[in-house]
Amino acid sequence: MSKRDLISIMDYTKEEYLRIMELAAEFEKNPNQDLLKGKVVATLFFEPSTRTRLSFETAINRLGGKVIGFSDSNNSSVSKGETLYDTIKIVSNYADLIIIRHPLEGSARYAAEISSVPVINAGDGANQHPSQTLLDMYSIKKTQGTLDNLNIFMVGDLKYGRTVHSLLMAISQFENPIFNFIAPEELQIPKEYKIYLKEKGIRFFEHPEFTDIISEADIVYMTRVQKERFSDPIEYENVKNVFILKNKMLEKTKPNMRILHPLPRINEISRDVDQNKKAYYFQQAHNGIFAREAIIAHTLGLD
Amino acid sequence: MNDSEKNLKKLKVSALKNGTVIDHIPPQNLFKVISILGLDKIREDMITFGMNLDSKAMGSKALIKISNKYFEDDDINRIALIAPNAKLNIIKDYKVVEKKEVQVPDEVIGIVKCFNPKCITNHEDISTSFKVINKDPLELKCKYCEKITNKDQMFLK
């Protein structure tokens, strides 16, 4: 059997997405299971990402596994100039599973080719971060009861936001979605994704302004607008205070509507939204544990 | 066929008893074609080439003649990226016995650099690998970083 890596969200079939959703629900009911007893998992974080690392390591601990690894390449042999090739060759002899975070794009795919044990990508630069997408999907499934027939609004940086692109690709595998893209001129959804949606016959709408157009939304997926994405700093100042979700904008929204955000946020969701029961981003982060337990179990063929 | 085309035709086939003539190469890419096909590693007297053979009908172009060498399709298709209109004449006993055109392959291994400076292939010693997602205009999707390198961003390794 060839090993089951998870590098890109499109590595999974629709059936596998549904399997992960099922498994995550089981782990949510019963998070502590000894599936990884006697197994060692390496978490290799070549750049720091505390939130993602803690989430994966919590999942491993709840499954009864042991963790080895590093959280920052400054403290490892990598800073002495060791190649990724050598690091993976060595670690794949130590561990039963490798979870890798690396600033260079394509590094996880490359690691999977070198490694004799399965590899899970925990983020490779601006490219892929599939466990984030699966936890987003689990949060959607849990709050909406389905992944079909959903009207999803995506807000903020739709140009560089990899979470947005991956979620769009994954949800497009399900029945009859509608996408609404709300982004400033400089950060609109790239043409290649619009072409993809058109080819699949999926409806989408683009909006240059963030007003009370979210009344039809089932999901509002907020993202950060980062200063470094703007060529003109004045343009950033203009945009920064416009693409903000405020509590009063939620008045006419559907009762089932939920607000997601991959976190961390800057100011794009104002604090007064946190008290609204439609705010779901903190539970979403919590769901990450169960989604990651599911991914690990599935990757090791323990499901 | 006018006189200059006739002359060109003569240049192509004359003096080559057995081998391959590759024609319609963009002159600026002649040396890249030679390098991709590994012709820089064969005996000097087996290869001749011409550059900027101007003719009104055919424009500026270059050709290569190689004695006693024939190519597999997979090998020759490697030059399709930089010489998409190249044509091959297979010569046996001074006669053109077969004509071939190059085809853009479905996969490109090595040869091309990924345009993305943050791609792992530009930082470690890795052979690049692309899926050809569009043949005209040429678009290559990197197996590693998943970014698309197009014709204008294309550099050879």
Ligand SMILES: [Zn+2]
């Ligand atoms: Zn690449």
